[in-house]
Amino acid sequence: MKLKKQRVSSVLPEHHEVFNRLLEDPVVKKFLDWDKALKVSDKYLLSMAIAYFSRAGLFSWQYRRIHFFLALYLANDMEEDNQAPKQDMFYFLYGKSYAQRPQFHKLRLQMVRSMGWNTRVTREECEEIQAYEPEHWAWKRDRTLIPPEHQQTSEA
Structure with a gap:
């Protein structure tokens, strides 16, 4: 009998906390609402x-809105x-300006x-990460559940 090796997630609870904090950022919220x-x-x-937050090695207090968009x-x-x-x-992130790109x-x-x-x-x-907090609203963002007639690209 072979035992299946259990992988332990390298993502720490503080990375989930950072993610949740960034989801409350008004620009991030507006972006996620836009991406219907x-x-x-x-x-x-x-x-x-x-x-990526976990692998980047920053302290949790260092993560900002820009890190969310960089990772995404x-x-x-x-x-x-x-x-x-x-x-x-x-x-x-920048409006119509191209200067910051x-x-x-x-970065x-x-x-x-x-x-x-x-x-x-x-x-x-990804599924291990989602299993940490399985009822989180972000994990309900399932592309396969969107009817085909609604899968057109949104306009910013």
Whole structure:
């Protein structure tokens, strides 16, 4: 008889707390409300953001709104092919100004480096993250439950 090896999540409770705190940020809330089709913020992409918080190694008090968007942008880089909804994140961060985009990409690269280039997050890891607080509203953001006629990209 083989015993299945149990993986212990590397995501600490404080990373879940940071995530929950950032979900209360008014800009993050507005962005999540805007993404009704869940093109850039479904439950798996949000789970990946928590995994990235864990891997980046910052203290929980250091995380800000920008880190949420950096992690979510990176998750979309890894999992999604559509660039347009990802670009809409900039609108929520910077309005119509393009001036801050190079700085954003510089910070994104710094985040990836701080994670030791470890950007792959498995579905199992996402599900472990969601299992920490299974009734959280963010885990109800399931793209597969959206009727096809509502899956068009939203306008920012």
